[in-house]
Amino acid sequence: MVCNRRANDDLPSVFEDGDIILGGIFTVHLDANPDIPSFTTTPTGTDCESFHLSNFRLMQTMIFAIDEINRSKTLLPNTTLGYKIYDDCSSSAIASKAALALVNGEQELIEYPECKGSSNVAAIIGCDISTSSIAAARAVGSFGIPMVSYFSTCSCLSDKQEYPTFFRTIPSDDYQSKLLAVLVKTFGWNWIGTIRSNTDYGNFGMRAFIEEAQKFGVCIAYSELFYRTDPADKVTKIVRVIKQATTKVLVGFLHPGEMRILLKEFLRQNVSGIQWIGSEGWVTEDLLPPEERAKFLVGTIGLATRRTEIDGLRDYLLKIHPSRFPDSFFVNKFWEAAFTCSLKADNVTEQTPSAFQMQQCTGKEQLDEIKNAYLPAIMDGSSYHVYKAVYAVAHALDDMLSCEEGYGPFMNNTCAHISNFEPWQLLHYLHSVNFTDRTGEVVYFDANGDPVPTYEVINLQMTLKGTVEIVNVGYYDGTAPLGQELALNVGDIVWSTVDNQIPPALCSEPCPPGTRKVSRKGQPICCFDCAECADGEISNITGMYKRGAEYDVIVSP
């Protein structure tokens, strides 16, 4: 029988049938046309712009993982997984509609109950940015459909009252924010600037960072925010503030989209010498051409999720070619974006004038000859997070399979059946998943659906060839005993300063012996003057304050 699939698939999607279908939501294009988030117009394929090569890799990683599980004789034997994947074009409105489209199979179910397995997804792998996950998790939460995100880090998503079915394989920013504050304290800074993306990611992440930093007595010299669609003069003003500030240390909680815009303005105003402390959102991204990266970003310290190579993934990615997937909208777009050429068959849909001047793709282009975000020399953590997300769902399904009737976890010790289960039953298994993946990492979720946090502390350093390299200078392991989670090699760090010394970032120099701190009215506690001690008082320690005075809260630097 032919199952009638949903008719309103207006957005580009890829589908492969199976006994159980996993939904996927990825951000393959970065810009959605403002008027498309309707599911009512005919698809033209030109609606979303800015094809993102590394996000396309993430989408392919999901397919790779499903392929691998399908071939496995031990994981889900005799059950094939299929997929239905949407591109949300970086729009939270599209993300929530795509999520609804993935769970919505009711119409067909009434007419063709046999079709249930193939029209409803068991779980959704996604979304990309937090704002999209928030929208999608709200949309599908009431259906009980599990979502496992590979990229959304907003701590807000740990709230299980709000997002009961949300899981993720990337750690919550809660840890990241705390860790960035610990780094600032460790380097002895108390006078820093902050900048963030005006998004859930930036706002929640920065708020937690500032809270944490203030506990360490760190003061915020300035705090700026913007979003990529803000008028250009806003960014101009922000960079002027950064340029004129009395601190060179700048903590940035940003998406690559905003960081790219900001750096463009840095270049224009020629602001160098900033000591960046960066969130995992942008520090490992290739945001500038090599020479400019060297000038503006060397010395950057930041956090990155663990970079892991997955055996076989690189070969799989190299084999993707339009001739193997002639009908695939995404593969064709990918080829054109990777080689800046135009595939003949696509000239119907491509309406931008510049495309007509673009040369034709020959089909003989070689993926292994280009160096770009699709296949970086060292894979960042994102592919691995997608891979883990797919495996977590597969293991949950597999655990469901191994249930023994009479000993099951559900009412009257019953089991769920893989051919016909309720979403909340899979949710139950996902909560208790616990396995060691192929890279040797143990995967499980805490009560909030969060993974154990692990990070690399990275530093952007100049190589002898003049290129900038990401160097690992520390490691954070959430499973280590209390107090031993963070290991840092401060001596290995290259700083942004000309003499390669830790740049000072203090509002006031500590008061020398014989003097004490006097706070300045209306200024942060890190800014003070030093006054001679009065008769009968002594201070023989640097950074001494007067006992019992109102400004005693100062933490001595």
Ligand SMILES: *[C@@H]1O[C@H](CO)[C@@H](O)[C@H](O)[C@H]1NC(C)=O
């Ligand atoms: C899953 O496995 C089946 C049978 O081996 C295969 O036909 C199908 O193409 C596979 N699907 C994916 C997504 O790998």
Ligand SMILES: *[C@@H]1O[C@H](CO)[C@@H](O)[C@H](O)[C@H]1NC(C)=O
């Ligand atoms: C695409 O372009 C080729 C030549 O560049 C042309 O021959 C062909 O007719 C075009 N296809 C369509 C559908 O317009």
Ligand SMILES: *[C@@H]1O[C@H](CO)[C@@H](O)[C@H](O)[C@H]1NC(C)=O
């Ligand atoms: C996961 O399984 C291992 C081995 O069976 C066990 O030692 C560990 O405590 C489990 N972890 C959790 C969080 O359940």
Ligand SMILES: *[C@@H]1O[C@H](CO)[C@@H](O)[C@H](O)[C@H]1NC(C)=O
């Ligand atoms: C400061 O003076 C006190 C009291 O005389 C003394 O006990 C302490 O060791 C001195 N500290 C330093 C750093 O000299």
